Amino acid sequence: MIKSMTGYGSAEGVLSGVTYAVEIRTVNNRYFKANIRLPEPVAFLEEDIDKVLRRELSRGMVSYTLRLKDLPVEVFYDLDEKALASLVRRLGRISAEGVTCEVDVGSLLALPGILVPARPDEKTAERVRRKVLAITREALKGLKAMRAAEGAALAADLQSHCRVIKRNLARIHARSTVGLVQYGRKLKKRVDELLAGAKVKLDDEVIAREVAIFADRSDISEETARLDSHLEQFARALAGNSQAGRKLDFISQEMLREANTVASKAADADIVHWVVDIKCAIDRIKEQVQNVE
Numbered sequence: 001m002i003k004s005m006t007g008y009g010s011a012e013g014v015l016s017g018v019t020y021a022v023e024i025r026t027v028n029n030r031y032f033k034a035n036i037r038l039p040e041p042v043a044f045l046e047e048d049i050d051k052v053l054r055r056e057l058s059r060g061m062v063s064y065t066l067r068l069k070d071l072p073v074e075v076f077y078d079l080d081e082k083a084l085a086s087l088v089r090r091l092g093r094i095s096a097e098g099v100t101c102e103v104d105v106g107s108l109l110a111l112p113g114i115l116v117p118a119r120p121d122e123k124t125a126e127r128v129r130r131k132v133l134a135i136t137r138e139a140l141k142g143l144k145a146m147r148a149a150e151g152a153a154l155a156a157d158l159q160s161h162c163r164v165i166k167r168n169l170a171r172i173h174a175r176s177t178v179g180l181v182q183y184g185r186k187l188k189k190r191v192d193e194l195l196a197g198a199k200v201k202l203d204d205e206v207i208a209r210e211v212a213i214f215a216d217r218s219d220i221s222e223e224t225a226r227l228d229s230h231l232e233q234f235a236r237a238l239a240g241n242s243q244a245g246r247k248l249d250f251i252s253q254e255m256l257r258e259a260n261t262v263a264s265k266a267a268d269a270d271i272v273h274w275v276v277d278i279k280c281a282i283d284r285i286k287e288q289v290q291n292v293e
Helices: 040-056 081-096 105-109 122-195 204-217 221-239 245-265 269-289
Strands: 007-015 018-027 032-037 060-069 077-079 115-117
Touching: 007 122, 018 122, 032 040, 040 060, 040 122, 122 221, 122 245, 122 269, 221 245, 245 269
Parallel strands: 032 060
Antiparallel strands: 007 018, 018 060, 077 115
């Protein structure tokens, strides 16, 4: 069954007193594109997280956010004592020249380069990596469940539009032969009316030839057969387990192409009316498949 590209998932876990909270949001996009936001202490995980996301999701704009709670400063941050000492000495020299100012430690620590992310040792980094990736996979489960539910709703809507197309195609098939017979009758009646005054009768073979030319010019059997075939392909893609978004998009474009050809060739008002309904349904399909993974 198809999946939507819109979804949300979250999860969190605790390691060594630190809470790791992951949020993943996805919206539709033609390709896969990930925006990963990580705190500086765990920025080294970006590549690993990107790989996990790409394995689980094939299309969509992915917004991934990791937040750290109850973070012990001494574990994840280092104090650049040399930079701080140098800064204090320079402030001291300025103060000695008669410039007075009040500087608190918090303001100094907020300056760039004073409090820097610590590089965890290899063992700690591996523990953090395993924990964050496990939480990420848990959040992805919730995200994929939501995308599956949205996909089921999308499939139901797409199937309803396909039924509209199928119903109107059946009407067109039935009408195409009737319309040809009616055209022959109208042509004969009009010719008889025009020639009545001259007391001349046109050969039935000539009328039959004109009807044959009209039938060939307005024949839509190939187009309607292809449109019917596209509907079957569309239904199979909807029921499949693969990422069908691009395939459904391509099929819907081909469906619209055939519908346009039918509209240009049809010479019957009822058929044109039903083709308009078909094109409206295809337009709705084209809009919806943009949300399919």
